[in-house]
Amino acid sequence: MSSDQNILVKLKDAGFQINDKWLVRGVSLQVEKGKIVTLIGPNGSGKSTTAKIALGIYKKIDGSVEKYTEKIGYVPQKISIDWTLPLRVNDFMVLTENLNEKTINDALSLTGVSHLKDKNLGDLSGGEFQRVLLARAISKKPDLLVLDEPVQGVDFTGEIALYELIKKISDELNCGILLISHDLHTVMSATDHVVCLNGHVCCSGSPMDVAKNNEYKALFGEQASQILSRYEHRHDHIHTSEGEIKKN
């Protein structure tokens, strides 16, 4: 279905434990160029841990992880910035890579926060900060984007717009995206592959396949399953009305 050249990161039977307690184990997945892989699962199911294994933040892991790119953009789930640091949005944008003025401005306006460029990071609201985090991650035009609940705290309309943006970025940059989200509604329309975690891989496949899976139903309930299937339907509809052709 896809050639090996397109693979950006590949986890094989990967697991991670702290103090003899497994946070997650036996995860196999791969992210390819232009594809969005979404991790779903209840709290504590190992979604963020899986992302950190893929990123190489956790090093003493079980199994293996192979990374085929160094151009990575990361939006962590939790980030605490110390206010002993005087840091403006502009300083934060060039944290890991030097970017020119235009690239910074473009990224900030894509996520709708260009007016905050000279503001102190500590003065931003949660949602504004989240938009800046996303802008920073996409500004370096990465091959691989790892987004750990990228729209938390963002208002409802903003949320939809940002997910659309994420989908657009994936298409335009042809980058692979590893996405973690709780929001089954919005996410699924764009996802190519879903991995449902609960300490291990419960089930995985296309959003449709996962929705039908009994383990998934047991984990999220019948309603969630309906959300997924319904979304799959609406997704097709959006396709035709916009007249866009997207491979799925």
Add this chain to the structure above:
Amino acid sequence: MFDDFFIRALIAGIGVAIVTGPLGCFVIWRRLSYFGDTLSHSALLGVTLAYSMEFNIALSVFIISSLIALTLIQLQKRTNLPGDALLGLLAHSSLAVGLVVIGFLSFIRFDIMGLLFGDILAVTVDDLLIIWIGGALILLILRLIWKPLFASTVNYELAEAEGLNPDRAKAIFTILMAAIIAISIKMVGLLLITGMLIIPAAMARNISSSPQKMVMYSIIGGLLSVILGLFSSLEFNTASGPSIIAASLFLFILSLLNIKQSIKLKN
């Protein structure tokens, strides 16, 4: 107009201040002021060993401080003691061992006050070379590791995830800390080196809005402190270290006025 020793002290102090400015910012950002204390206390041991083996003081202090830093990292990995307890343990035991060694070296005359609080009379031309060449090297290396060090100071995982190797930057920074202590010990004295690192940087934090500005103001604050401190040291015949630190405290207090104003503006 001034005696040679004073000119030498001034040149030495300026060299030290240029380097402690940016390093001090990282000490504040990374919350390392007690780490700095521990390294500088261990410097006494370095000095006594240098005397007893007729070895270069700066080099000896650099080696001992680096060893202490490495020991600390190992102890942190292998014990369950909290970081501050380990810092205290290393600081006081190395200070104590240093003082005991001094006791054995009764045949050498030690200027303990000079060691603890700095002595501008003691700065030689060789010291100037060590300060300026060593200082330039420290700044060069800091420039090279700035990106990973700064990024991991803001957020370790971001730096690690995006391929910046923050662990290596941290290890190199630790060595730079040992180096700055080694080259500034004669000027400021081992009890007050951390003050030279953190007070100008703290002053700078109060008046700056970006990391680059904070580094710049920290250097300027250090330079002003050295100049003010050395002149008053000459005028009132006080030890150079305390005079410089007192001057930097004065600047810090001035910077507080700025904070009050900006808080007023916000309201």
